[in-house]
Amino acid sequence: MRTRQFLASLAAVVLLAGGSAFVGPGKKAASYKVDAEKSVLKWNGKKVTGEHFGTVKLSDGALTVDGGKLTGGTFTFDMNSIACTDLTDAGYNAKFIGHMKSEDFFNTAKFPTSTFKITKVTPKGGNAYDITGNMTIKGITNAVTFPATVKVTGNTIEADGKATLDRTKYDIRYGSKSFFENIGDKAIYDDFIVEMKLVAGK
Numbered sequence: 001m002r003t004r005q006f007l008a009s010l011a012a013v014v015l016l017a018g019g020s021a022f023v024g025p026g027k028k029a030a031s032y033k034v035d036a037e038k039s040v041l042k043w044n045g046k047k048v049t050g051e052h053f054g055t056v057k058l059s060d061g062a063l064t065v066d067g068g069k070l071t072g073g074t075f076t077f078d079m080n081s082i083a084c085t086d087l088t089d090a091g092y093n094a095k096f097i098g099h100m101k102s103e104d105f106f107n108t109a110k111f112p113t114s115t116f117k118i119t120k121v122t123p124k125g126g127n128a129y130d131i132t133g134n135m136t137i138k139g140i141t142n143a144v145t146f147p148a149t150v151k152v153t154g155n156t157i158e159a160d161g162k163a164t165l166d167r168t169k170y171d172i173r174y175g176s177k178s179f180f181e182n183i184g185d186k187a188i189y190d191d192f193i194v195e196m197k198l199v200a201g202k
């Protein structure tokens with residue numbers, strides 16, 4: 001009889017232990033799907049004689065939140081959606097975008113998407129974070145770290161971050177003094193800025 005009671009008690013302990021893995025005190029990690037219509041990547045590139053800026057649309061993405069804190073995420077950008085917002089002349093704008101899509105720059109025919117995958121999130125207090133992740137452009141991946149602000153409100157999450165990228169690390173060398181010394185005022189600076197505004201919901 002004692003043996004049966006012991007086995008019954010042991011079985012109850014096992015069941016309770018197994019159940020605690022599913023109903024523990026911590027919240028499960030939640031995935032928030034990016035709203036492509038409300039999210040955007042803004043870019044800014046500078047040259048000796050001026051600068052250009054514009055946007056790239058997101059085609060897909062998700063943010064992972066655990067316990068109310070950002071823990072990860074993956075995003076895909078549609079490089080064929082690249083737009084320039086500072087050139088008002090339609091013909092010049094179209095010519096510029098055509099060049100940006102060519103092999104001199106992003107070669108969108110061969111590489112229609114770029115991606116960013118978060119690999120590390122470092123809380124800095126409040127809504128501030130340092131985000132580290134892998135940026136892939138033209139099939140080339142480099143690690144990048146940048147500051148960001150993240151707000152979680154109910155079933156919605158908003159994230160804003162700004163990063164400086166060296167385009168030559170992604171085999172975008174056109175007009176770079178690092179590779180072409182005698183180009184004078186036609187030089188385009190290697191660094192360009194991207195700002196990511198992400199809005200996602202459960």
